[in-house]
Amino acid sequence: MIQNPILGQYVPGDSPLHRLDPRAKLLFVFCFMVVVFLANNGASYGLLAGVTVLAVGLSGVPVWMILRGLKPILYLILLTAILHLWLTRGGGVILEWGPFIIHRNGALQAGWISLRFLILILMGTLLTLTTSPIALTDGLERLLSPLTRIGVPAHELALMMSIALRFIPTLWEETDKIIKAQRARGADFESGGLYKRAKSYLPVLIPLFISSFRRAEDLALAMEARGYRGGRGRTRIRELHWGRADTVSLLILALLTVGLLWLRN
Amino acid sequence: MDIVIQGLTHIYMAGTPYERTALSGVNLKIPSGGYIAVVGATGSGKSTLIQHIAGLLTPTGGQVRVGEVEISPDSRDLSALRGRVGVVFQYPEHQLFEETVAKDIAYGPRNLGLSDKEVARRVEQAMNWVGLPPELSGRSPFQLSGGQMRRVAVAGVLAMQPEVLVLDEPTAGLDPAGRRELLSRIHSLHRERGMTVVLVSHNMEEAARYADQIFVMHQGTGVFEGTPAAVFSRGNQLEEWGLEVPEVAGLTNRLNEKLDPPLPAELLTLEELEREIILRWKRGRPR
Numbered sequence: 399m400i401q402n403p404i405l406g407q408y409v410p411g412d413s414p415l416h417r418l419d420p421r422a423k424l425l426f427v428f429c430f431m432v433v434v435f436l437a438n439n440g441a442s443y444g445l446l447a448g449v450t451v452l453a454v455g456l457s458g459v460p461v462w463m464i465l466r467g468l469k470p471i472l473y474l475i476l477l478t479a480i481l482h483l484w485l486t487r488g489g490g491v492i493l494e495w496g497p498f499i500i501h502r503n504g505a506l507q508a509g510w511i512s513l514r515f516l517i518l519i520l521m522g523t524l525l526t527l528t529t530s531p532i533a534l535t536d537g538l539e540r541l542l543s544p545l546t547r548i549g550v551p552a553h554e555l556a557l558m559m560s561i562a563l564r565f566i567p568t569l570w571e572e573t574d575k576i577i578k579a580q581r582a583r584g585a586d587f588e589s590g591g592l593y594k595r596a597k598s599y600l601p602v603l604i605p606l607f608i609s610s611f612r613r614a615e616d617l618a619l620a621m622e623a624r625g626y627r628g629g630r631g632r633t634r635i636r637e638l639h640w641g642r643a644d645t646v647s648l649l650i651l652a653l654l655t656v657g658l659l660w661l662r663n
Numbered sequence: 664m665d666i667v668i669q670g671l672t673h674i675y676m677a678g679t680p681y682e683r684t685a686l687s688g689v690n691l692k693i694p695s696g697g698y699i700a701v702v703g704a705t706g707s708g709k710s711t712l713i714q715h716i717a718g719l720l721t722p723t724g725g726q727v728r729v730g731e732v733e734i735s736p737d738s739r740d741l742s743a744l745r746g747r748v749g750v751v752f753q754y755p756e757h758q759l760f761e762e763t764v765a766k767d768i769a770y771g772p773r774n775l776g777l778s779d780k781e782v783a784r785r786v787e788q789a790m791n792w793v794g795l796p797p798e799l800s801g802r803s804p805f806q807l808s809g810g811q812m813r814r815v816a817v818a819g820v821l822a823m824q825p826e827v828l829v830l831d832e833p834t835a836g837l838d839p840a841g842r843r844e845l846l847s848r849i850h851s852l853h854r855e856r857g858m859t860v861v862l863v864s865h866n867m868e869e870a871a872r873y874a875d876q877i878f879v880m881h882q883g884t885g886v887f888e889g890t891p892a893a894v895f896s897r898g899n900q901l902e903e904w905g906l907e908v909p910e911v912a913g914l915t916n917r918l919n920e921k922l923d924p925p926l927p928a929e930l931l932t933l934e935e936l937e938r939e940i941i942l943r944w945k946r947g948r949p950r
Contacts (some may be wrong), residue, residue: 426707578719579758582750583819584774585740601770604760608805 407467413458414643415528420537422644426651433655434518442661443513449654450517451597459527462572464520471519475512482508532636535560539629540638553629565613572609576602664747664826664859666693667714670725673711677723677857683712687883688725693876695826696857700851700870700891703880704905708862710753712880713829716861718744729827749825753832755816756809764790764807764815765800771823789822793848810841817845821852827859828852834869846873865940867909871895871931879904911936 410416415423432584437443454464482504489502526534539556577587580601587598673686686708693699701709708852714720715727718734718741726735732743749771752758761767765786772782790797793814799807804815817833828849834842850873853860864870864921870877871891879894881904887894895901895912902908908916911933919925926943930936 575752576758578714579750579752579755580770582719582745582748582752583771583823585744585770586774601758601760607759609757630913 404500409459409463409527410530411454411458411528413528415453415457415524417643418467418528418647419531419540419640419644420533420636421523421638421640422528424534424537424541426647427521429651430521430654431518433651433658434514436655436658436662437514438510438662442658443510445654445657445661446452446517447513449650450520453524454520457524457528459524464523464527467523470517471515475515478515479508479512482511489491529562531563535563536634536636536638557629561617565610568613569610573602573606578604664730665728666691666827666859666861667728668692668715668725669728671712671715671722671727672717672724673708673720674723685883686715689880689883689885691878691888693859693861696853696859697876698853698860698862698874699768699876699878700737700862700864700874701878701880702864702867702870702906704865705940707880707905708883709880711830713831713861713863715827717748717750718742719750745852746771746823747825748827748829749820749823751817751833752828753835755820755833756804756812759804759812759816759819762802762803763801764795767815767924768819768822771819775823785822785824786818789818792821792852793818794844810837813837813841813845813896817849825858827861829861829863831863833862833867834864834866840861842869849873865906866912867895867901867906868911869931871909879906881905893929895931896929 434446437446454461483500484498484504486504486507487501488504489506491499492502492505493500529537535556538559539552542550542552542555577585581587585598585601587595589595591596668689668691671686671689671691672684675681675683675685689712690710691712698927699807701712703709711720715722715734716729718729718732721734721738721741722736724736726733728734728749729744734741734744743911759767761770768786768789772785777785786800795811795814795818800810804812807815813833820828830849833849834845837845840850846869849860852858855914860874862870862874871894874891877887877889877891877894878885887897887900895909898908898916909931911931915926915930916937926936926939930939
């Protein structure tokens with residue numbers, strides 16, 4: 399069983415962020431991830447951090463849930479920060495302790511990179527926290543649809559994504575069940591070296607592969623039986639509506655970009 | 664190995680918004696060598712309960728004692744039960760993985776650290792128990808029919824010679840003949856070897872035919888425990904618990920509307936009802 403909230407697992411709600419059109423959210427996050435790299439000093443990073451905190455507040459998702467999901471990522475951030483502290487030179491030494499020499503630029507870099515990392519991940523997480531997987535794939539399909547003319551299979555990509563998302567919990571449950579079944583047959587997944595432990599998972603992985611193939615076949619058959627013929631001419635039960643809030647969100651993004659360009663040195 | 668369950672509570676994903684209470688305060692005693700059927704509607708907590716008996720889940724509250732092994736919320740190592748409690752999960756054929764039938768059945772005994780000779784002996788014996796012909800031992804389990812795969816999976820559990828056998832809907836997806844054969848083979852192992860059996864089912868007919876005790880679960884708690892006859896005499900209450908009255912009991916009830924004196928309520932199988940009706944008919948004839 400999943401004991402902790404996973405990073406970015408959808409949390410149902412009715413916040414302003416939940417109500418935004420998935421296309422607006424996708425565009426916003428995509429562009430945001432690019433403009434984040436414009437920031438290079440305190441003021442510009444401050445602006446980014448402010449927008450992020452505002453977005454977290456607007457999402458209505460409990461902060462502890464976001465933080466708990468972030469936990470595994472924090473180690474990654476810590477590691478990059480340490481590497482920067484240790485390896486980046488220049489700007490004079492501010493601390494010397496045995497083989498560890500910390501330069502001023504290293505400390506600055508470590509701080510900025512960690513902050514940038516955190517901002518990027520928080521924004522990305524907010525997207526999936528406030529958008530159901532179905533809305534997300536719908537939005538993606540619509541955004542990609544102009545590209546079908548140059549041969550991008552937008553519908554198929556979106557379908558693949560939604561099927562993959564749909565089957566994560568199913569496969570997780572299946573894995574849980576098989577692990578328990580093999581454990582009841584005396585399987586030991588905890589002891590031994592890396593090789594032995596990896597090998598001990600074969601009795602779990604093989605049945606999992608087999609059942610995934612069987613599931614895929616069943617799904618394909620069921621879709622064909624219900625007349626699925628791909629995306630052409632398909633109408634949808636949930637139409638996407640572009641509202642005023644969506645336009646406003648993109649205006650905020652534009653303002654943010656201008657602000658960043660003005661504040662950076 | 665007696666099984667004693669006291670105040671067992673289990674909460675999935677406690678402390679998150681997805682928190683779900685699967686069991687609350689379940690008490691149950693299963694005597695060594697008993698055959699108990701756990702029945703209840705989908706989501707009543709049957710599967711969660713049996714996973715505790717097998718030491719696959721640690722309780723959130725209360726305790727489970729299997730033989731001298733005690734499992735409580737702070738138990739860490741549950742491996743003492745491995746090999747002593749065998750579990751046949753739903754659709755157990757989905758856990759087959761080896762190249763040959765014999766190797767797959769040997770997986771459990773091998774994990775117990777038995778010698779090659781003993782493992783081979785147990786594989787042969789287990790195949791015999793479930794009615795698999797010896798010539799299948801070299802075949803790939805994935806080439807077998809669904810019913811045969813099910814038997815291989817059950818044999819894989821039986822080869823560990825557990826003292827307690829837990830079966831979670833073992834007959835789901837089998838045809839009527841396959842159902843009956845599997846359960847009667849397990850029943851004879853229960854009789855001959857004194858193996859304690861815990862059968863999870865929502866087929867009341869099956870539960871009544873083989874078990875000597877029935878434990879009814881409803882919304883995470885035990886609501887009734889008793890002999891099959893006592894459970895089925897509950898009539899309407901069974902429906903409240905999301906269970907159906909077995910066909911035979913239903914038929915008996917309908918016949919009783921016209922019969923005086925009525926047929927006894929403890930007729931649970933078609934055979935028993937048939938015998939009773941023939942008996943009555945013969946008794947009635949001389950008049």
